[in-house]
Amino acid sequence: MSETKLQPLAELQQIENADYRPGKIFIATLKRELQLALRRRSDLVNPLIFFLMVATLFPLGVSPEPTILATLAPGVVWVAALLSTLLAMDSMFRSDYEDGSLEQILLSPQPLFVVVLGKVLAHWMMTGLPLTLMAPLIAVMLFLPAEGMSGLMLSLLIGTPTLSLVGAIGAALTVGLRKGGVLISLLVLPLYIPVLIFGTAAVEAAVTSLPLAGHLALLGALLALGIALAPIAIAAALRISVSG
C-alpha cells in the first residue's frame, strides 16, 4: 500500500466561527442509523418475527374460538408489540459502545440531546413503525372486530415511540455492562405499564364504539413528556456508562 506525500494540513480552527445547526446533525444521525440498520437486515426482522410468532401461537395455546380471541386481541397485540420493542432495545447503543463510536459521539461538540433523539427516532422507524403497520394483519388473525382497527393503529402509532424513548434510557444505563439484557427489562417494564394500559384501553374503547380521544390524548401526553425528558436522561446515562 503506498503512502502518498502529505498534503499540507489545514490551519488550526478559529474558535469564533461556531456553526451549530441541530437540524443538520439530527438528519445526519438519522441517515447514518437507517443506513446501518438496512445493512444489518437480520436485526431488522427479528422483532417482527417475534411479534408474528406470539400472535400465531396464541390461538393454538388458548383456543381458536373467535369470541374468546376477539376479547383477548387488544391485550395480546399490545403485549406482543411491547415485548418485541423490548427485545430490540439492547442493541440500541451496544454496537456503538463496542466499536468506540459512542466515545466519539460523547466527545463531539454537537448537542448529545439531538444525536440521541435522532438515534431513538431511527430505532422507532425500524421497530415501532413496522410493528404498527403489521398490527392490523395480526389483529385480523385474532378476530379483532373491524371497528377496533383504527384504535389499534392510532394507539400503537402514538404509544410505540414512547416505548422506544423509555427503553433507550434502560439501554443507555446498561450498555457498559457485559450482559444488560435482563436488567433492561427490569428497569424499563414498570415504566411501560402506563403506555400498555392506555394503549389497550384505546383499542377496547374503539371496539365498543366509545370515544377514544381521551386515551389517545393521554398516550400523546406521555409521548410529549418522553420526547422532552427522555433524551436528557439517555444522554446522562450514556455519559455515566462510558465513564465507568
Next chain:
Amino acid sequence: MADPLLQVVDLFCERDDRVLFNNLNFSVFPGEILQVEGQNGSGKTTLLRILSGLSRHFEGEILWRGVSVTEQAERFRRELLYFGHNAGVKAVLTPEENLAWYAALDTDIDLQHIPKALNAVGLKGFEDVPCHMLSAGQNRRVSLARLYLSRAPLWILDEPFTAIDKKGVAAKEALLLEHAARGGTVLLTTHHELDLSRHVRRINLDELSGT
C-alpha cells in the same frame, strides 16, 4: 514562553483500591508532543480518558487555556480530537461513510477533504469497500484519516500505531510533527519506538504510582 494549552493540577486517580497516580502536575504548551509512558496497567489509557473528559473518576483539576474544562466542556470538545483504543469505525459502513459521519459530528471538517485524507492514509481505491472487508490495520487507518481532516489543536491519541505498518508509522510521525509545527499539541501513548525522540517530552506513570 506562551501560555500552556492544557494544565493538569494535582490529579489523583484510584482504581480498585490501587492509586494510579497522585499529585500529578504537568502543563502542555502549543507545539509540544507529550508521550505518556508506563507499563501495562499503569493507567496510561485512564489518564488519557480523564484528560479527554470521558472518565470522571478523578480528583484534581484540568485547565484548558487557563479555564477549567468542566466550565467550558463544549469549547474543549471542539478543540479536541480523541483517538481511543477502539477506533470507532463502523464495520458495515465504507471508509467514506465513516468519515462523513465524523464530519457531521465535527463541523470544522470539510467534506471535500475526505478523499484526500483517505488517499493520504493509503486507502485510495478502498473508499467503497465496507470496513469489515478491510484488514485490522486498514480499519485503524480509516480512523487515523481523521488526523488529516481535523483542525482541532489538541490531539489525544491512545496507541495510534497499533496494527499500522512501519511505513505508515513513519508517515504518522511526520504528521504529528507537522501538527506540532502549526501550533498544535499531541498527547499520546505508544509502545512503538518513536523516531521523534528529540521532539517528544515524556511523562512516566510508573514513577508516579503510589500505594
